[in-house]
Amino acid sequence: MLKDAASAAIYGTRAAWGVILITTKQGKKNEKPTVKYSNNFAWNTPTMMPQVATSWGSAQAALIAAQRSGSNTVSSIGYNIDELAIQKMKEWDAMYGGMSQEELGEMQLGRDFEMRDGKYYFYRSFDPLEMFMKDWTPQQKHDLSVSGGSDKTTYNVNLGYLKQDGIIKVNPDKYERFTLNATVNTQIRDWWSFHSNVMFSRSQKKEPYPYTSGYTDMWYYLLRWPAFYPYADYQGIPFRSAVTEAAQAKDMKTTTNYTRANVGTVISPIEGLSINFDYTFGLYNTYQKREGGRVAGWDMFNTTSPLTYNDNFYGENHNRVQEYDTYTMTNVFKAYATYDKSFNEKHNLKVMVGMDAESRENIGNYSEARTLVNFDNPEIPLTIGDEYARNSTSAYHNDYASAGVFGRVNYDYMGKYLVEVNARYDGSSKFPDGDKWAFFPSASAGWRLSDEAFMEWTKPALTNFKIRGSYGTIGNQDVEANAFLSTIAVGTGSGWVVDGSQLPYLGVPSVISPSLTWERVSTVDIGFDARFFDNAFGITFDWYQRMTTGMHSPGETLPATFGGDSPNMNEGELRGRGFEIALDYNHMFDCGLGLTVTANLSKVREEITKYNNPNKNIYGNYEGKIIGEIWGYETDRLFQYEDCYQDADGKWFVDYSKVPDQTLYETGSFKYGPGDVKYKDLDGNGVIDYGEETLEDHGDLKRIGNTTPNFEYGFSIGLTYKGFDFYTFFHGVGSRDVWVVGQTGIPGFMPTEGWLEHQMDYWTPDNTDAFYPTPTNHAWLNNNQNFLRQTRYLQDMSYLRCKNITLGYTFPEKWMKKITFTSGRVYVSAENVFEFYNGYIPVDPETTENASASNGQYKFGKSYPFMRTVSFGVQLTF
């Protein structure tokens, strides 16, 4: 990982945020052919997922929420809830709760559900996750490599195979991958060498066809409904549910092929000079086939008569085959010459000049054909309905190119004083004529103090000590396509049907700012490397500051009268500051015990240091904003009866003569009362409000947390003893907060639907010390009533997790030799073994779901689970 500006400089404009170098395995010269084989057999199980509450627990909460708004019954899709139903659910649990679903068999009218007063009530309890998922899923991996070399030529060929069974029980998902990697290097003449590498990888994934997608996918629906939702058949017919949908679905198959071919040559015409040419072609291709069909069963979504058989829940537009192809072709060419020269064995000079050019083309194809002749044979030629090829996200064609010339001079004096100067002149197709090219310089210097005479006295302890610093600027061309060109997109679905199909339409011209130009990233890095006691102990430290200037970001906030999004401008300045420390220690004890310990800690904080946002709206970008900050209220406590009065109808409301006024968040149908959340009046004006939502006047709001991980750390311990090896690795995040939204985060997000187990400790007149407020209808909103963003319900996502524990044993060579192997090792391993985690909502702390994206708002925490893994395997060489 190359992070500082000077070392990244020669990797071009796409390296503005750092470079990861991957070196492929190569054979060694004059090595006899070696064959290596390794395998791994693993089993995966979900780490944690939200669980549905008990049938009656969920029903009770739903009913309390309904009673607040004056209703004594709850109806949602095909089920109903009243007091009697809750009683019957409890009775059902007492009588049948101990039986398995297999024993219980089909839904029985009278026992599991009934019709009363024209409405259906369901009592039987299910665990939807159990109906949908397996507990453990197997996985296996095999790798085989052959390598070797003569005095001129080396080769290495790797073959890999991976197979994973997915977690879905009712319609198993599956993943398989094959890889091939072949490298040949040869020395043609003593001044001329040639190298080549071919990599090929192919993977295939099979999942159930998604009848719903986006935030309403199967996982969303699976946890959406309460435990009494019927997941068993009735009269041989299933009820509409995520389980039924997956079980009846055909496949969605995704194939990914990646081919990368690299050829290169190095010519050394004179001593010290080498000229490199390197060309890589990459072709990334995906092919996805979605085999549609119909899902049929009892229509639980029919509110008034759920026992209506519906032979096609999702309609005729799913009676189809869809095929998606994507092609990404890249060409990367580099040519550079380096010249090395040492003078008097003291002055070392290295000069490099070169150029690079890259182009990339993306193509997306989409085809859909409707009306299958035979549902069991979903192929495009076997359809007789309408055909579609236009698709706003999946049919596309675009490309881009970049090029640059660069130069670098390195000089060092006896390896003690090191200086490097870089310069790049870069061009990108993403910028307008006249602004395509820009110049980016950088420099670095180092001083190996440990080689100085005056440091001689430290020698016994200090093996090596070097301080270093760098400064450089790189342009970031990773910006949106056509950022400077106003374009009009062709839309596919105008929503206006003429002659049986939707008219396509031409969209709104995009708003652009004609002055848009390069965004620049300048980095200062200061650090040191120190090694002690004959390299046994080492410390590396880096402090850095990264300034992004002329950020491509929305310009100043414009009033609604502009009628569009504020166009991107080179607006504002972002400053990231951080440090990284890494420690390592190696020791071989006399008894033969080997110890390796490593530890690392890093921190980065990004702050906006300049922005044209005159009113400093706290939700926009403003000077002084810390990236990831969350604004919200400080929670005081829950209201109790003492805070309230009773009106003529006997309803309880908060008495604002006693406590700060929260009427700003009341609506016609929602007034605060006992069991609701009391916010703190931080500015003491007697009213809970957000002022102008500006930095100057944000009322009672304050920064309550930050979504960016802060203080990431990790440590590992390795032990070896007489052939045994042990290794463990922990990773942690010191602080990270998420305001969890949707059903997972907000009890009563949609109160008539499923409540989750972790939401059951709520306020009632008998449980006034509860964690959650009294059940309330939050009507699909993520920031209202009792769940305004606030301290009490902010999820603490900090954690420390044991990522890996491995125990291995390497057989003595003499044993292995007897059975023709050169070496052999067996091991057992576990991943994501356990964690220290305080989050009160059971979502995996490593989740990357974005709680504020439109999908996250509804389905945060409801998605394909994170896994714990146990495995074993062998590694053999012969």
Add this chain to the structure above:
Amino acid sequence: MKAKIFSAILLAAAFSSCSDFLDRPPMDEVVNNPEFYNNENNVRSTVDGWYDIYFIGYSSGWTRSPFFESQGSQGANYAMYSEWCDDFVQEKATFFTTVAPSEPDEATSDWSFDNVRRINILIAGVENSALEQEAKEHWLGVGRFFRGMEYSRLVRMFGDVPFYDKEVSNTDVEQLYKPRDSREYVMDKVLEDFEYASQYVRTTDGTDGLTVNRSVVDAYMSKVFLFEGTWQKYREKNNDYAAKYLEVAKDAAARVMDGTSGKNYSISDDYKALTTSLDLAGNPEILLYRSYVAGVLTHAEMSWQLEYVQTSSPSKSLIDSYLTKNGLSISQSGNTDYKGDKNIKDVLENRDPRLSANIADSLCLNGVVGLYAIGGYLGNRFVNESLIGTADGSSNTNTTDAPIMKLNEVMLNYIEAAAELADMGQYTLTQGDFDNTIDKIRARASVNMPALTLSGSRLMVNGVAIDDPARDKGNPEVAGDYEVSPILWEIRRERRVELVYEGIRFDDIRRWGKLWYSDMVLNEDVNKGAYVDKGAYVAEYNAAHPGTTITVDQLSINLEGGGNAGYIVPIQAQSLKRTYSEKDYLYPIPTGQISLYKSKSAQVGNPDLVLEQNPGW
């Protein structure tokens, strides 16, 4: 040496890269340049993208539409909440917005100028294009029609709004932050747009019934200016503007009715078919409709009335406004046609047939049937009986076409504008005005209600003078309220009944200055449903359903007075009833916008850059 030559050649090749390597214009997007507008198809396709904004019909998928209960789904021609009126009795009241939102919000404060911008871009593009004269004028007309539609929406919601007839640059602070223009100024601009459109938009263009033509322009012109004319009269008390705009509304409607707009429309035979047909193509009454096709675009309008409990359902206030077959109001003395409302059969007997086209013929009570209506009367104007049980009539795959603009509405615009003008002494109503409007609507084969005849300042039916004791004589509890004249009362009734649940009632009572109709305290009939005598109901139900036995106890309904007989009154607690205040006539301006103007004004030192909030917010 060989090596040197070889490497020199390679290096030279590497550095001599093509100069156009970095020129990559977009391949799959159209570049926005002046030539774009020289192609009429481009202009047409741009406008095609606006239809579903202004002509929302039954919306699509599971999204609610402005028809029947909208639950806040917006449409540029409709109120945000169609429930904010007196046509719905509700389980839970849909309250008026209490606090101005901080940012523009579709449901409560749609302070958005996105459409203004896109329309202005098109207008400028067409104006400067090389299109031939006729096409240029037509598309300019279409563009200006949509601008008129958009500004009339803004004015209808917010009153004064800043007017822009050109795309505003993101750096033009003076324009972006200019104060609101008066609604009269803006509506005069809207009038100019409509006048141009009415003159130049083609009389025929594209597919009939699915494309904006001159008749559609004139129909909307009557709708927009009827709103503004009555608003000026009742809200602004400005009779000059009122007369001017009402005249425009009346004339525009007349042009559609007499075919001057270029097409001849006539009242169709089947009232219910207007809202339940699988295909509205060729219906002589339809100026514009939205087409739905299985697998292409479908909706759930019918399912909302058929598969979902109606927690907002027809109110007593609405049911009572239907006349009896003799053309008299139910409470007119001596009206023997009216059988009372103690039983649903009585309610429907001898009534205007449009009532049974709007509600089911049996009460649907909570506790008895799964599909119940909170007030007992089950709305079914959008239910096509023959589609029940088919995909076209269930779930979100309904395919009935949605009427968008119909001749009956144009006629009702005409007669109301004429009567309002007459009320101000600016026009004299004639019998012909009624013959050409309400009487044609009433003569519809499936309706066949007696014609109205004009007799001085009164209306007669079959020789009987109409005198509705329930006529609004002004509510003394409402400051400044006024008495509705007998003629206007009947015209407004006809409009309510004929266009029921088309999402326009809230705007109607607003422009009449009668928002108190929707207040559940001032107008108790809004919070009432059917009359139910529990004992009688149960006996009748059991008799009609052999094999089932229901009991009085299982009826889950609240009756007035708490006894066993009375009107259903779903909302009992005073705190849960909807009440209105004067500020509810206009939508609030988002507070964040106001503070944005404030800080900009301070930043540039221009005290004129002020965005004022609407009164009371």
